Amino acid sequence: MEINQxxxxxxxxxxxxxxxxxxxxxxxxxxxxxxxxxxxxxxLKEGSLYPVFYRLEDLGFIESYKVEVGDRKVxxxxxxxTEKGLLELKEMKATWCLFVEKTQKVIGGCHES
Amino acid sequence: xxxxxxVKRVLSYIDCTSSMKKRLKEDIEMSIENRMEDLxxxxxxxMGDPKSFAMEIIDYHDLxxxxxxxxxxxxxxxxxxxVHITAKRNGIAKGIIAIGLxxxxxxxxxxxxxGIFTYGVIGLGLCSAxxxxxxxxxxxxxxxxxxxxxxxxxxxxxxxxIGALSFGxxxxxxxxxxxxxxxxxxxxxxxxxxxxxxxxxxxxxxxEHLNNSFIIxxxxxxxxxx
Numbered sequence: 001m002e003i004n005q006x007x008x009x010x011x012x013x014x015x016x017x018x019x020x021x022x023x024x025x026x027x028x029x030x031x032x033x034x035x036x037x038x039x040x041x042x043x044l045k046e047g048s049l050y051p052v053f054y055r056l057e058d059l060g061f062i063e064s065y066k067v068e069v070g071d072r073k074v075x076x077x078x079x080x081x082t083e084k085g086l087l088e089l090k091e092m093k094a095t096w097c098l099f100v101e102k103t104q105k106v107i108g109g110c111h112e113s
Numbered sequence: 114x115x116x117x118x119x120v121k122r123v124l125s126y127i128d129c130t131s132s133m134k135k136r137l138k139e140d141i142e143m144s145i146e147n148r149m150e151d152l153x154x155x156x157x158x159x160m161g162d163p164k165s166f167a168m169e170i171i172d173y174h175d176l177x178x179x180x181x182x183x184x185x186x187x188x189x190x191x192x193x194x195x196v197h198i199t200a201k202r203n204g205i206a207k208g209i210i211a212i213g214l215x216x217x218x219x220x221x222x223x224x225x226x227x228g229i230f231t232y233g234v235i236g237l238g239l240c241s242a243x244x245x246x247x248x249x250x251x252x253x254x255x256x257x258x259x260x261x262x263x264x265x266x267x268x269x270x271x272x273x274x275i276g277a278l279s280f281g282x283x284x285x286x287x288x289x290x291x292x293x294x295x296x297x298x299x300x301x302x303x304x305x306x307x308x309x310x311x312x313x314x315x316x317x318x319x320x321e322h323l324n325n326s327f328i329i330x331x332x333x334x335x336x337x338x339x
Contacts, residue, residue: 009173027140028147045161046144047123047169050137051176074146 008042012052014096015042017081017089020062024080027053053079061085114187116145118194119156119163122185125201126167128177137170179204193218273323275335283322285332293322295332297339308336 019030027046034042056062062079069076081089114122120141124134148159160166171178181201188195190209197208197218204213211218216226216233226233229240236244240251247255251262258266262273269276275285284291285308287298294300295308295315306315315336319329 005172012173026147027144045166045169046140047166048173050140050170051133051174053140054133054136075143076147077140077143 011096012048013056014089014092016049016052016056017061017085017092020079021081021086021089024078026076026078030079056085059084059088061088114156115189115192116142116149116156117192118185118187118189119145119160121194121197121207122163123167123170125183125185125199125204126164126179127170128179128202141166273328283319285336293318295336308339312336 015034016030019025019033025033027049031044031046031049034044053062053064057064057079060082062081062085064077064079066075066077068074120138123141124138127134127137129137145156145160149156157163168178170176179201181199181204183199183201183204184196185194186196186208194208196210197206197213198211199206199213201213204215206213206216206218206221206223208218210220211226211228212222214224216223216228216231218228219230221228221231221236221238222233224234226235226242226244227237229238231238231241231247231249232243234244235246236242236248236253236255238247238249238253240249242249242253242255242258242260244255246257247253247264247266248259249261251260253260253264253266253269253271255266256268258264258269258271258274258276260269260271260274262271264271264274264276264279264281266276267278269279269281269286271281273283273285274281274291277287279286279288280290282291283293283295284302285295287296288300289296290301292302293304293306294302295306295318297308300306304318306318308315312333316329316333319332323329323332
């Protein structure tokens, strides 16, 4: 369980950047997308996303803006990726692929005991 | 439980910088607004209980769980918790009744307390304040007491002030400075009367400055035992 949690934490940055690169999103929307695309593997709560957003925002990889929606005119904070974020995502993906490839090579595949 | 109390409870579990708390507060409030279909919906049914919500933030981002006792009542009045008690480091109690190292409330008790009726080492109250340093609009009592109306303290200042060293429109004390100064050792001001002098004269002088026979009687009683 612990390694599962640690792995999930480790890939949050790349998952979030990747999702936002496709289209501007708000927190809850992103959670739903991750859950759906991962067949319920990533069942995150909004609380787990906030500090990741802050970190990525502080690093200049994403930017936020508010939009009023619905009859109640509630504010929704959308995030969009920046040029710097796109470059970072490219680098992250390259690192991720290398990580998976080398780790697979060492542990010898996913379905072996 | 209303939204504000929910957010307060979530944040009370998280040990992080004030700027992080500010950002979290804004985002949690926004999430609640977006997720709640109407204000009647049970907030915990939608967002989970405050501690679990806070633990999610803490677990994922290597923050610390805030230690120390804290109680925030679910009942609110004018948007504020009815009772907020905190013993947490950097915690500020905010409520109708607020008790903490730092407290802000209608009835506020703390090392540093602000509010309408306050009791603290340093108390700043709109109506009354008690404390080592007590400052208020109407009634202050403390080592240093300053008030718009009545103050009682070692060092006191106010419209009517009583103390070892007092100053005000009517000042009564060992050393008194005022428009009317009733002094034991030394007086400064316009009308200076020793409390050991003629009591009828003191009463007349008080009647010129204070328009309340009850207060005048109380002062005369006090002077007679000084």
